[in-house]
Amino acid sequence: MTTDNKPYIRVENLKKYFSTKRGMLHAVDDVSFDIEKGETLGLVGESGCGKSTLGRCLIRLLDSTAGKVLLQDGEGGGYTDVTKVSASTMKELRKRVQIVFQDPYSCLNPRLSVWELIAEPLIVNRVYRSRAEMRKRIRELMSTVGLAERLENSYPHELDGGRRQRIGIARSLALNPEFIVLDEPVSALDVCIQAQILNLLNELQREFHYTYVFISHNLSVVKHVSDRIAVMYLGQVVELASADEVFANPLHPYTRALLSAIPTPDPDFVTERIILRGEISSPIDPKPGCRFAGRCVDATPACSEADVPLREVAPGHLCACALC
Structure with a gap:
């Protein structure tokens, strides 16, 4: 502080x-x-x-x-x-300014994969011009919040609550908020899982x-x-x-x-x-x-x-x- x-x-x-x-x-x-x-x-x-x-x-x-x-x-x-x-x-x-919502399932589009969910704010704000740069950033975010790279093609219903919340946190961090x-x-x-997420937020x-x-x-x-x-x-x-x-x-x-x-x-x-x-x-x-x-x-x-x-x-x- x-x-x-x-x-x-x-x-x-x-x-x-x-x-x-x-x-x-x-x-x-x-x-x-x-x-x-x-x-x-x-x-x-x-x-x-x-x-x-x-x-x-x-x-x-x-x-x-x-x-x-x-x-x-x-x-x-x-x-x-x-x-x-x-x-x-x-x-x-x-x-x-960003927000992480209470329910990690209802705030995620079930039709999108983990990669697409994290990419969404980057695409909407046109942050990267090349797909290679965006893929690199998405993998950085997944690593930051503790999501394994093998999960990038998974969908929310295939993951537990802790991983879903990590997706929500990764989305909120995508644009480097303050x-x-x-x-x-x-x-x-x-x-x-609560303890894992709280420790992650403190580390971030x-x-x-x-x-x-x-x-x-x-x-x-x-x-x-x-x-x-x-x-x-x-x-x-x-x-x-x-x-x-x-x-x-x-x-x-x-x-x-x-x-x-x-x-x-x-x-x-x-x-x-x-x-x-x-x-x-x-x-x-x-x-x-x-x-x-x-x-x-x-x-x-x-x-x-x-x-x-x-x-x-x-x-x-x-x-x-x-x-x-």
Whole structure:
């Protein structure tokens, strides 16, 4: 991670709303954070909290409703707002930003071989003029992600989940990106294969200095790969700090509840499980106030009166709780 004062990515008041019959669903609501060059930011929360939607908005697979996603330009030090650029400019930016999807099978065309799948982004962007150059690059990518050369004529249905995910990673690396959104890249894999993919991602980051946003609901996995962790609840970031700090000193009651649910391999080590009760707030046209107040045992009437901003309560530790 760099020590440069200017972050590589700046997210400012990002919002993504969806129109429903009952009103506007606030999937991502006024989210702001920075990401340093070469850093891994873990994004965690329960299903439906908006973390995957946020990841897609960062690279403009989804158009945001409001806010900015500022991507640092080369050596000039300026920023490009990904949410505002034209289609032609975005096509060029896509060489710098990529995504690895959760399901390694549904994101691959079953009619294409491994060679054709990895070649697709190179062909679309007209990177190589000769087939020999492209074949060399494809074999380099296969070697980088640990795919044997003998598999280049295989099809996705002939491979296991780990190899399919390696294809997805190779496709995301084809254009030499700088920033990669990893949307639950190991959740569909068994534990042994998960470890292989996580180690591969760590090795690639060390070698090529990639910047990651790692989205997951598995806190143990996120701790293993992340420099910092952002905890989301109903479209908002409620806590943001270094991975060690989040696990050692969780401040938001929702974060504490998530951590208490992590299973431990030692049967003699017993942790007090925090059971969340109460009604979950609706993300459709939400009322002012803390969205976790209905499930928080420490909530006061003031928690439901006004929105609680994400603020720095200790050096590098941000929390959106009126009790912090």
